[in-house]
Amino acid sequence: MKVLVLDGVEEEGLQALRREPDIEVDIPNKLTEDQLVGIIGEYDGMIVRSATKVNARVLEHATKLKVVGRAGVGVDNIDLAAATAKGVLVVNAPGGNTIAAAELTMAMMQSLARNIPQANATLRSGKWDKKSFMGVELRGKVLGVIGLGRIGSAVAKRAQGMEMRVVAYDPYITEENAAILGVKLLSLEEIFKQSDFITVHLPLTRESKYLLDEKAFETMKQGVRIINCARGGIIKESALYEAMKSGKVAGAALDVFEKEPNTDSPLFEFNNFIATPHLGASTQEAQLLVAVDVAEEIVAALKGEPVKNTVNIPSLSPKTMAVVSPYLSLAEKMGKFVAQLVAGRIKKIEITYDGDLANQEVSPITTAVIKGFLDTILQEMVNYVNAPLLARDRGISVVQKQAGEGSDYANLITVKAASDKEELSVSGTIFGRTDPRIVSIDGYHVDAFPEGHMLYIPHIDKPRIIGPVGNLIGAHNINISAMQVGRLKIGGKAVMLLSVDAPVPAETLAEIAKIDGVLGVKNVSL
Ligand SMILES: NC(=O)C1=CN([C@@H]2O[C@H](COP(=O)(O)OP(=O)(O)OC[C@H]3O[C@@H](n4cnc5c(N)ncnc54)[C@H](O)[C@@H]3O)[C@@H](O)[C@H]2O)C=CC1
Numbered sequence: 001m002k003v004l005v006l007d008g009v010e011e012e013g014l015q016a017l018r019r020e021p022d023i024e025v026d027i028p029n030k031l032t033e034d035q036l037v038g039i040i041g042e043y044d045g046m047i048v049r050s051a052t053k054v055n056a057r058v059l060e061h062a063t064k065l066k067v068v069g070r071a072g073v074g075v076d077n078i079d080l081a082a083a084t085a086k087g088v089l090v091v092n093a094p095g096g097n098t099i100a101a102a103e104l105t106m107a108m109m110q111s112l113a114r115n116i117p118q119a120n121a122t123l124r125s126g127k128w129d130k131k132s133f134m135g136v137e138l139r140g141k142v143l144g145v146i147g148l149g150r151i152g153s154a155v156a157k158r159a160q161g162m163e164m165r166v167v168a169y170d171p172y173i174t175e176e177n178a179a180i181l182g183v184k185l186l187s188l189e190e191i192f193k194q195s196d197f198i199t200v201h202l203p204l205t206r207e208s209k210y211l212l213d214e215k216a217f218e219t220m221k222q223g224v225r226i227i228n229c230a231r232g233g234i235i236k237e238s239a240l241y242e243a244m245k246s247g248k249v250a251g252a253a254l255d256v257f258e259k260e261p262n263t264d265s266p267l268f269e270f271n272n273f274i275a276t277p278h279l280g281a282s283t284q285e286a287q288l289l290v291a292v293d294v295a296e297e298i299v300a301a302l303k304g305e306p307v308k309n310t311v312n313i314p315s316l317s318p319k320t321m322a323v324v325s326p327y328l329s330l331a332e333k334m335g336k337f338v339a340q341l342v343a344g345r346i347k348k349i350e351i352t353y354d355g356d357l358a359n360q361e362v363s364p365i366t367t368a369v370i371k372g373f374l375d376t377i378l379q380e381m382v383n384y385v386n387a388p389l390l391a392r393d394r395g396i397s398v399v400q401k402q403a404g405e406g407s408d409y410a411n412l413i414t415v416k417a418a419s420d421k422e423e424l425s426v427s428g429t430i431f432g433r434t435d436p437r438i439v440s441i442d443g444y445h446v447d448a449f450p451e452g453h454m455l456y457i458p459h460i461d462k463p464r465i466i467g468p469v470g471n472l473i474g475a476h477n478i479n480i481s482a483m484q485v486g487r488l489k490i491g492g493k494a495v496m497l498l499s500v501d502a503p504v505p506a507e508t509l510a511e512i513a514k515i516d517g518v519l520g521v522k523n524v525s526l
């Protein structure tokens with residue numbers, strides 16, 4: 001087997017890989033994306049830091065790849081959905097660089113307070129200038145920590161050592177855990193209002209993108225100082241620029257940027273702006289630790305043993321992986337489908353497996369359904385590791401059943417969701433090894449490709465329904481690419497599933513709902 005190591009991962013930490021007689025390790029010089037695409041087909045595993053983009057194109061050419069290891073925390077440079085769809089395991093090494101990132105944050109904070117980088121530069125340029133560099137003390141100041149995880153907590157402890165008062169915003173940790181750290185949890189608004197220094201330590205997600213934007217800066221204290229040693233994009237750089245220009249922000253320190261590498265940011269025009277080139281994890285100690293952790297995980301993954309820090313898929317044996325991977329994407333889409341069709345607060349999701357799946361290890365497929373379901377209703381990052389936990393936290397009971405009532409399909413997944421208002425079930429199958437279909441909704445037979453935009457219209461089986469629906473959609477110039485109608489008995493309830501080339505506007509949905517015999521109408525986007 002071959003493992004490709006990129007991005008300057010510390011070689012000394014790769015002993016676990018080197019010890020394996022069956023594993024060959026290649027450490028080439030920096031590769032362009034095209035060069036990587038050219039060689040990735042030879043590799044069973046790869047290790048990266050933040051520089052290499054393991055995107056869909058790279059993964060498409062990775063025909064033998066089983067595992068990608070991230071020697072560090074953030075996996076935003078890896079296309080997790082594409083990796084999952086291919087059954088490629090993504091692992092990271094989250095503990096090893098916590099102290100390195102926390103210590104850089106403290107160094108940034110002290111540099112902001114005492115103008116160390118600027119004073120150093122001025123002195124070395126030949127000026128003994130004491131007047132320009134009057135500083136402030138950290139003692140007694142309020143530090144607002146956004147994201148009180150591993151690094152945020154380590155920063156909090158260190159700041160308390162400097163006699164700062166630490167407050168934090170993190171909706172996913174409990175008051176008790178914060179209290180153990182001596183930190184008060186506040187709302188984001190209060191953090192903005194009260195803090196003299198604000199530091200962010202959370203991943204970049206849909207929810208955290210531009211968390212610090214124009215509006216956020218407006219509500220902050222005059223003279224606040226800002227630090228980002230987490231991810232570019234959590235702070236909107238153009239908004240920070242304006243806030244520094246107006247004097248609202250008295251100093252800012254960034255280790256990470258919206259676009260990296262970045263060597264000509266407009267922020268460089270401010271003297272009270274300091275920056276480092278993504279050095280948070282760059283200590284000898286951290287690099288050794290993350291390399292050791294990730295090398296051990298790659299070896300375990302390639303040997304088919306359990307792996308600790310899996311990011312996208314539960315750690316599975318190659319045998320189980322071969323069985324479940326074709327179903328993961330269908331299952332995720334079925335979760336999304338159900339989430340968009342069922343109204344009300346979901347209490348239970350029941351997943352039943354028939355046919356070939358009746359006797360297999362299917363729990364990863366169940367997790368995929370839950371992931372797809374939660375992805376639709378939550379803003380936060382949902383992955384294969386946290387999905388079951390997030391469902392439980394939200395009071396959703398997940399039930400997995402094998403060998404239900406039997407079926408005519410070689411394999412069949414049925415997802416039944418019950419809310420406080422209604423119950424609905426959707427069944428899906430894979431034809432051959434790669435052709436996914438939704439084959440029934442609430443027991444009504446359909447045959448739909450689970451992709452793109454769809455309209456679900458339960459109705460009474462009678463004339464003058466299909467035509468008017470088609471006319472209303474056509475009047476908006478939206479193309480209908482496929483249509484399925486399923487009924488159980490003539491003149492009874494039926495369902496219609498239309499595939500459309502664009503989402504249908506709300507006013508057209510309202511007009512469709514008014515057609516005599518239509519029982520409801522819902523947009524679904526997969
Ligand atoms: N500059 C650098 O070189 C380094 C950067 N990092 C980055 O630092 C960040 C934090 O890393 P860790 O502390 O190890 O991660 P972690 O997972 O231990 O902590 C993240 C915390 O953020 C919280 N969180 C998530 N979404 C949130 C939201 N919308 N609002 C408020 N809180 C939210 C989570 O509940 C969690 O407690 C990551 O983005 C990581 O990639 C990590 C190491 C080095």
Ligand SMILES: O=C(O)C(=O)COP(=O)(O)O
Nearest residue numbers: 049050051072073074281
């Ligand atoms: O671990 C992380 O999330 C980091 O940002 C570290 O990035 P790096 O490995 O230094 O490119």
